[in-house]
Amino acid sequence: MELKYGASREKPREDAAMQRFRGHRVGQFIHWGLYALPAGRWEGKDVEFAAEFLPRVAKVPQQRWEALANDFTLADFDAERWADTAVALGARYMTITTKHHDGFCLWPSAHTDFHMGNTPSGRDVLGELVAAYEARGIDVNFYYSVLDWRHPDWRFTLENDADNLAFARYLDFAMKQLEELAERYPSVKGFWFDGTWDESVKANGWWTWEVERMLKERLPGVVVNSRLRADDLGARHVDSNGLLMGDYESGYERRLPEPWDRSVAARDWEACMTIPQASWGYHQGPWAQSTLKHPWDVVDMIAHCTSLGGNFLLNFGPRGDGSMAPAEVEIARTVGEWLAVNGEAIYGCGYAEGWDYPGWGYFTRDSSTGKVFAVVTRAPASGRIRLELPTGLELVGLRLLGSGEYPFKGLADSVFEVELGGASNAGPRVFAVETSALAH
Numbered sequence: 001m002e003l004k005y006g007a008s009r010e011k012p013r014e015d016a017a018m019q020r021f022r023g024h025r026v027g028q029f030i031h032w033g034l035y036a037l038p039a040g041r042w043e044g045k046d047v048e049f050a051a052e053f054l055p056r057v058a059k060v061p062q063q064r065w066e067a068l069a070n071d072f073t074l075a076d077f078d079a080e081r082w083a084d085t086a087v088a089l090g091a092r093y094m095t096i097t098t099k100h101h102d103g104f105c106l107w108p109s110a111h112t113d114f115h116m117g118n119t120p121s122g123r124d125v126l127g128e129l130v131a132a133y134e135a136r137g138i139d140v141n142f143y144y145s146v147l148d149w150r151h152p153d154w155r156f157t158l159e160n161d162a163d164n165l166a167f168a169r170y171l172d173f174a175m176k177q178l179e180e181l182a183e184r185y186p187s188v189k190g191f192w193f194d195g196t197w198d199e200s201v202k203a204n205g206w207w208t209w210e211v212e213r214m215l216k217e218r219l220p221g222v223v224v225n226s227r228l229r230a231d232d233l234g235a236r237h238v239d240s241n242g243l244l245m246g247d248y249e250s251g252y253e254r255r256l257p258e259p260w261d262r263s264v265a266a267r268d269w270e271a272c273m274t275i276p277q278a279s280w281g282y283h284q285g286p287w288a289q290s291t292l293k294h295p296w297d298v299v300d301m302i303a304h305c306t307s308l309g310g311n312f313l314l315n316f317g318p319r320g321d322g323s324m325a326p327a328e329v330e331i332a333r334t335v336g337e338w339l340a341v342n343g344e345a346i347y348g349c350g351y352a353e354g355w356d357y358p359g360w361g362y363f364t365r366d367s368s369t370g371k372v373f374a375v376v377t378r379a380p381a382s383g384r385i386r387l388e389l390p391t392g393l394e395l396v397g398l399r400l401l402g403s404g405e406y407p408f409k410g411l412a413d414s415v416f417e418v419e420l421g422g423a424s425n426a427g428p429r430v431f432a433v434e435t436s437a438l439a440h
């Protein structure tokens with residue numbers, strides 16, 4: 001069967017906008033909406049599940065959930081301070097939940113009454129964020145949930161003609177909202193689609209192609225994640241011909257590919273990750289707050305993704321009043337300090353062809369200069385690492401980023417030993433690895 005709506009290209013995009021996105025490597029994800037108000041607690045009880053799923057998990061009546069909009073006062077929301085957190089993190093782009101699964105919109109949409117315009121402040125949160133982030137040179141992407149628990153025409157499955165008619169109305173509504181976002185915020189650089197796993201969406205692959213086509217016609221250069229797409233056989237992310245749909249693979253949610261799986265590096269891709277173990281929206285309970293990642297966990301993931309040519313999108317869940325959670329701001333600051341010293345091995349870098357996964361960390365390669373870096377995120381207890389170069393190369397220099405030339409010892413052709421000593425309180429060490437062809 002000839003696929004009509006599968007992938008629109010066989011090779012990765014190489015235009016300037018895609019190269020810019022690819023080079024960013026580090027992004028700030030933000031999940032913020034009405035769910036930040038209850039923050040994982042309902043009727044006095046902690047609900048031990050992702051905070052943004054509270055209305056479903058706690059079976060909150062629709063009217064009670066909608067009433068939260070009256071408490072969404074933005075008392076401590078300051079887009080400038082959010083953008084400063086992205087600068088502190090060293091993020092080059094930000095992806096914000098314009099509408100999550102509950103259907104509440106962070107912009108004053110003309111196509112629903114469930115939006116910022118019907119809250120006490122009436123502020124256009126998206127407009128304020130786009131201005132603040134772009135003033136700092138940080139690109140803004142929009143997350144949009146196709147899944148919409150509130151909309152009367154949403155359907156999980158399509159059982160009969162009535163379902164098909166209703167869902168057609170829903171897809172028309174969603175298309176109008178996406179056209180509205182493109183029109184109101186034309187400087188947006190990408191769309192991150194979510195909530196596309198249900199049968200109803202998979203049976204409408206044509207619509208997912210029409211969305212991608214519309215956005216790219218209205219916003220030349222815009223990048224769209226693979227999670228939007230289904231082909232006309234219902235395959236998602238990768239079409240039934242094995243070709244990636246959208247512009248980058250976005251299936252890695254709270255998980256990363258195996259660090260030795262070089263096949264991943266053949267495509268553009270991004271992994272997204274929570275700071276607590278499993279909540280995207282702010283969750284006040286110990287279930288979430290006792291599981292925050294350490295900054296060096298985040299550094300390891302950033303280097304892991306870079307080493308296989310992927311971006312890493314770290315999620316922040318601001319609190320119900322609009323303030324960033326202090327623990328998350330502190331993690332951003334520490335990671336950003338590391339990137340300020342070692343970002344040379346991350347930004348604009350990717351897969352180091354020919355350099356085998358070393359186990360103690362990752363090799364990355366600057367996509368422009370070809371310079372190779374060794375990021376040591378799991379220093380062995382021995383305090384030394386074995387640096388194995390591709391056959392035929394010899395090590396002529398080792399530079400510890402943020403410090404200077406570093407000693408090494410030859411063990412055999414293309415094999416060297418590096419004494420690290422104890423753990424560094426500045427976090428994982430990064431070496432620039434200078435090589436030359438082995439003299440015969």
Ligand SMILES: C[C@@H]1N[C@@H](C#Cc2ccccc2)[C@H](O)[C@@H]1O
Pocket residue numbers: 031050052053194253272280
């Ligand atoms: C990026 C992340 N994707 C969303 C999800 C989910 C989910 C969670 C459990 C089962 C099926 C889907 C999360 O709410 C968050 O937005």
